[in-house]
Amino acid sequence: MKPVRLVLAQLKYQERAFRRNPAAAFFTIAFPLIFLVILNVIFGGNDLDVGGRVISGATFYIPAIAALTVVNSCYTSIAMSWVFDRDGGVLKRIRGSPLPGWAFLLGRIGHAVILMLALLALVVLFGWLFYDVDVPGQTMPAVLVTLAVGAFSFCALGFAIASVVPNSDAAPAVVNGSILPLLFISDVFIPPDAGTPAWVEHVSSVFPVRHLSEALQTGFNPFTTGAGFEPVHLGVLAAWGVVGLLFTMRLSSWEPRG
Numbered sequence: 001m002k003p004v005r006l007v008l009a010q011l012k013y014q015e016r017a018f019r020r021n022p023a024a025a026f027f028t029i030a031f032p033l034i035f036l037v038i039l040n041v042i043f044g045g046n047d048l049d050v051g052g053r054v055i056s057g058a059t060f061y062i063p064a065i066a067a068l069t070v071v072n073s074c075y076t077s078i079a080m081s082w083v084f085d086r087d088g089g090v091l092k093r094i095r096g097s098p099l100p101g102w103a104f105l106l107g108r109i110g111h112a113v114i115l116m117l118a119l120l121a122l123v124v125l126f127g128w129l130f131y132d133v134d135v136p137g138q139t140m141p142a143v144l145v146t147l148a149v150g151a152f153s154f155c156a157l158g159f160a161i162a163s164v165v166p167n168s169d170a171a172p173a174v175v176n177g178s179i180l181p182l183l184f185i186s187d188v189f190i191p192p193d194a195g196t197p198a199w200v201e202h203v204s205s206v207f208p209v210r211h212l213s214e215a216l217q218t219g220f221n222p223f224t225t226g227a228g229f230e231p232v233h234l235g236v237l238a239a240w241g242v243v244g245l246l247f248t249m250r251l252s253s254w255e256p257r258g
Contacts, residue, residue: 003100003103006099006100006103007103007106007107007110008107009103009107010099010103010104010106010107010108011106011107011110011111011114013107014107014108014110014111015111015114018111018115028115028119029119029122031072032065032068032069032072032119032122032123033122033123033126035065035068036061036062036065036123036126036127039061039064039065039189040058040061040131043060043061058127058131058132058133059131059133059134059220059221059222060217061127062123062124062127062131062133062220063213063216063217063219063220064187064188064189064213064216064217065123066120066123066124066147066216066220067150067186067188067209067212067213067216068183068188069116069119069120069123070116070120070147070150070151070154070212071154071179071183071209071212073112073113073115073116073119073151074112074113074116074150074151074154074155074158075154075155075157075158075161075175075179076158076175076176076179077112077158078108078109078112078155078158078159078162079158079159079161079162079165079171079175080162080171080172080175081108082158082159082162083162083165083167083168083171083175084168084171086162086168086253086254086255086256086257087167087168087256087257088168088256089256091254091255092254092255092256094254095254101254109155112151112155113151113155116147116151117147120147133220134220134222136219136220136228138227138228139218139219139220139221139224139227139228140219141227141228142215142218142219142227142228142229142230143216143219143220143228145229145234146212146215146216146219146230146233146234146237147216149234149237149238149241150208150212150215150216150237152238152241153208153212153237153238153240153241153244154208154212154241155241156240156241156242156243156244156245156248157208157240157241157244158244159244159248159252160243160244160245160247160248160251160252161174161175161178162175162252163247163248163251163252163253164251166257167257179209182204182207182209182210183209185200185201185203185204185210186204186207186209186210186213187204187210187213187214187217188209188213207240208236208237208240208241211230211232211233211234211236211237212233212237214230214233215230215233215234215237218230
């Protein structure tokens with residue numbers, strides 16, 4: 001039970017640190033809701049033809065914002081915080097403390113995943129109350145599995161990108177520059193029927209954001225028949241996660257650079 005207590009203690013510390021920064025906590029919670037409202041104002045009044053099924057724009061943007069939340073919580077936040085803590089000497093001090101490194105990592109990952117799930121629940125509730133979006137019923141297991149695979153993949157990729165960021169000054173540019181273009185070409189900010197060139201779709205299909213977005217769209221689509229699982233998309237997500245994990249294990253450092 002001691003390993004469990006160590007992880008829970010670190011998780012409690014991460015949660016307390018989050019609450020003690022109210023400005024950051026407020027905008028972390030408000031960010032997906034603001035995007036949901038803005039995107040629905042711009043696109044939500046238009047019906048979308050997804051795979052031959054017509055659904056409202058609001059229904060499309062719930063899984064889109066869900067994908068954005070996974071990316072922000074498990075990729076951007078983890079990568080940024082890891083680089084800042086590494087350059088600030090926090091990680092070096094952790095390595096010299098009695099706390100095992102794996103307990104520190106699991107606590108940080110666990111907090112990111114819990115925050116992700118809380119934000120997703122808030123987004124779905126908001127969509128249900130204000131946009132009449134259906135909450136997934138029979139496809140809920142597929143949504144949860146997609147979220148789990150997506151969280152693993154983007155956490156691993158977050159640590160991987162952090163391992164190549166040279167310093168904290170470069171972190172915002174490198175991390176945001178590596179993910180923002182993919183969000184725009186991967187059916188997150190722009191509806192799938194917006195006339196995206198075929199070559200852009202081919203490029204985006206190589207990367208994990210599009211596969212996360214499309215798997216979640218299937219799970220949230222009220223016209224989906226069957227369980228809603230997307231094995232191909234989940235397989236690509238998992239493969240990216242494994243690559244990110246291997247990359248992290250080889251190149252990640254707890255010591256400040258330069």
